[in-house]
Amino acid sequence: MLTVLCESPGTLAIHQRPKPQRQAGEVLLRVRRVGVCGTDLHIFTGHQPYLAYPRVMGHELSGVVEEADPDSGLQPGDTVYAMPYLSCGRCRACRQGKSNCCVQMQVLGVHRDGAFTEYLCLPRHFVGKADGLTLDQAAMVEFLAVGAHAVRRGEVGAGQRVLVVGAGPIGLGAMLFAALRGATVVALDSRQDRLEVARAHAGISAAVPLGDGDEAELARLTEGEFFDVVFDATGNPQAMERGFRFIAHGGRYVLLSIVQGDIRFSDPEFHKREATLLSSRNATMEDFDTVIAAMRNGQVPHAALATHRLTLATLPERFPDLLDPRQGVIKALVEC
Incomplete structure (x- = not known):
């Protein structure tokens, strides 16, 4: 499968990697959209404090289910979004419902390889059905949830x-x-x-x-x-x-x-x-639910926010342009 790897600051390269093999309790996703985040820009420029290179970036994603456990509630072909903050569920923060600041947090595209690839396996707990949302909308839930979480914190x-x-x-x-x-x-x-x-x-x-x-x-x-x-x-x-x-x-x-x-x-x-x-760090499922409800109610101007589009194959060539203020980028979506 085609994968874009940030090998070092300023260097993106296309690699071919084996398609991941799904384990019990996991969902195999066909990645369809990935939003480019400020975190990705910081990784590319070498200013992300929690990362070691090389790394596959990308944590704002939507996709389609390829495989899932029969009792998972998911079916092949379902449109889904991902909660990219993989929390442990056991630490003090998680026990208090604050999974967004888990002590052992693993963030896709930061602590472990992310979504600038064609297929991705995630634990079922971190995959949500995006009924009623487009692929574009589902890929934009995460960054909006970060804002919604901050508003709730405030x-x-x-x-x-x-x-x-x-x-x-x-x-x-x-x-x-x-x-x-x-x-x-x-x-x-x-x-x-x-x-x-x-x-x-x-x-x-x-x-x-x-x-x-x-x-x-x-x-x-x-x-x-x-x-x-x-x-x-x-x-x-x-x-x-x-x-x-x-x-x-x-x-x-x-x-x-x-x-x-x-x-x-x-x-x-x-x-x-x-x-x-x-x-205010990351977001919780409560914040994701807030965003999804607002999207379903037509209260989120997602089309106006998605100002730029790229493809996975052209990402290494076009990614540096996203750093140029003259491009007027609000949210760039990578189509996989």
């Missing part, structure tokens, strides 16, 4: 003021699901094209360009009180540190981003606000 409620810094795919997911909870959502980003997508499709009330006067504009939009919940989805340490300034008194700050190194903030300002700082 306890966003109706009437609250929310700021999302970073209008990439994860940030757009946070905007969308915060707006669906009835919040008033503002986007802050340096790229006008992404702010336009947020304004058109993510339910925001205002889009603020990063730069001179942005803090004054955020203050104006909130009558000087700033935001009940702030989300950072930039992956930029300076932006993450700056975001503390935008928390309202009594507010919450949710970091979706992960960076190598330390994040610093002013302790007097943090205490003065009695602010809450939260990290």
Whole structure:
């Protein structure tokens, strides 16, 4: 089977690998769509902190069942999505229902080989039926669930003021699901094209360009009180540190981003606000269910978010283009 391997930072190559043999309790999938994530871009550029090369990237996937156990509830031909965070089910986090931060987490495409290939075997527990969804939609559930999980972590409620810094795919997911909870959502980003997508499709009330006067504009939009919940989805340490300034008194700050190194903030300002700082990692099946329900209700503009398409065979040649801001990529889907 054709497989694309990231051999080292900056190097993707096509390999032929044997088709995997399904074991009892597993599902053999024919991979059909794979979303390209910021994680994949970080792997390609050598900035992913949890990875050893070589690695088959790709964790946002949909596919069709090839083989499954007779009692699995799945049939050959079923359209499915994958939960790519393979949790142990035994550690303290898993026992508390927090499988998204399992102590022994194995993430597809990061800790173990992922979906930039034609066939993949996964344990049945991590494969879900995507009834009523297209292959494109099913491949987009995961990244939207990351945003939905962050919104749930931030306890966003109706009437609250929310700021999302970073209008990439994860940030757009946070905007969308915060707006669906009835919040008033503002986007802050340096790229006008992404702010336009947020304004058109993510339910925001205002889009603020990063730069001179942005803090004054955020203050104006909130009558000087700033935001009940702030989300950072930039992956930029300076932006993450700056975001503390935008928390309202009594507010919450949710970091979706992960960076190598330390994040610093002013302790007097943090205490003065009695602010809450939260990290948000991955998503749980509850968040996947939230996204799938919203998709079935027509509340997710999946077609507008899927801006680029590639094929598995052309991935090594075209992948570097996805790093170019001039390409206007929101979500690229690889067709297998």
